[in-house]
Amino acid sequence: MSNAPVPPDGPIGAEPETPVCARHSDRPTRLRCTRCDRPACPECLRDAAVGMQCVDCVNEGKRSVRGARTLVGAEDSGRRVLITPILIALNVLAYLVTVVQSGSVQDNDRSDLFQTLSLIPPFAAAGEYWRFVTSGFLHFGLLHLALNMAVLYIVGNHVEPELGRLRFVGVYFLSLLGGSAAAFYFGSVCQNLAGASGAVFGLMGALLVVWRRKKRDISTVVVVVVINLVSNFFTNASLLGHLGGSVIGGLLTLAMVKAPRETRNVYTTVAFTLAILLLLGMFALRTAQLDTLSEIAAETLRTCR
Template sequence: MSDALVPPDGPIGAEPETPVCARHSDRPTRLRCTRCDRPACPDCLRDAAVGKQCVDCVNEGRRSVRSPRTLVGAEQSDGRVIITPVLIVLNVLAYVVTVFQSGSPFNNDRSDLFAATSMIPELTAQGEWWRVLTSGFMHFGLLHLALNMAVLYVVGTQMEPELGRLRFSAVYFLSLLGGSAAAFYFGTVCQQLAGASGAVFGVMGALLIVWKRKKRDISTIVVVVAINLVSNLFTNASLLGHLGGFLIGGLLTLAMVRAPQKNRNLYQLAAVVAAAVLIGGMLWLRATELDTAAETIAEIVRTCSSN
């Protein structure tokens, strides 16, 4: 047996025990994260600006870096849309049901579903309030549906990534309700209304505001909107419904765009609530007016009958 002294760190040339990955205790490794210096196996390392970092450090770095935002404060996305195609599918499905019930792709307004969900002011004022919303998914024939869905696809794919899914949905549905409320409040009680035009015009109004804010050329949008509105004068389309949707969508988006960064979400929520209150107020006032008129007419009829 040798009496030579053994170095305190073990015999010269001996290798220390191999460390194991901080996330996988069964994987020995001599690699380390350049940020936290913990042992990490190749599966747990990611390329970084300098060296390699473990997945924990990479995720922590992502959380500390603020994601890019759009004009209204929505998180910048990769451009993929979900709400727009879902809305198109819902409109198409509703149309298919009405065609199946009526047996005609052009006279589908004769179906039971169309009769129960389209906007009929007199019935709406009597308590059938679902018509204010459901009428936005009914269409008079294939051409009406195709035109609305084509515009919705073009404009929706532009605006959904810009507004974000939640804000885009708010603009779409409040524009739909705004169009129904405008036609209900200012229009006659005899006209049957249906179509997503109010919502589509609202999204076009939103696009106009966003492009103007970005200093992009808005002449094409202005021309398209103007042609559509003027054409309403020569068709049975509801000019009031289109204007109502356009104004609600444009003004709501303007409020979102101009909201200060501090407490931006709160300001935008207040704008959404204000729009909803305005629409609800218009519906309630008109319903009250129609109810009073109905009572007056009934009283006159009873008086004449007694005499």
């Protein structure tokens, strides 16, 4: 045994105990996170603006930093869409069911499902209120479906990321109801209405507002809208339904983009509430009118007998 003096810090060449990774206790490391100063192995470190940070600090930083926002305050989803393909799938599924039931690709309106869910004003006024919504998922033939779904795909891929999924769903369904309400309130009793055109026109109205606000060229959208509206005079499409949907969709989006950032949610809630009340009022008033007409017709028949 040697009697040589030992340095106060231990034998020459000796090293202090090596720390271990804060997330992996079996991995010794001399690396540290520049943010929290905890030991971290190379697998747990990520490049940062200054030095390297552990994955825990990186994740905490992501949560504390607010992401980019769109014009209406929705989180920027990077142009990813989810609701648009779901809506297209629902419309296609409803069409396929009516084709199978009717045995016809073009005359699918003869199916039981079509007759139960399409918007026939007297039936809707008699209490079958679901027709105001379900009629927006039915189409007269393959061409009608293809045109609406093509426009929905194109416009939805622009509007959904701008509005966010929740607002997009709200604008879509209120535009659908806007089309139903306009056709039901102002249109003829003797009609059978179906199609997603009211909702699609509502999204086109929303796209016009958003692009106008962002100072983008809206001439293409205007041309598409005008062509579709003019085509109503040469087809069986409902001009009233198209106009009703576009007005509701455009006004709702205008309220959202014009709202002050601090009170945007309040403005949005008020706008959607007013739209719902307006549509419910139109449904109620027209239903009362049709009830009165039914009573007059029944009394006339009794008198004639």
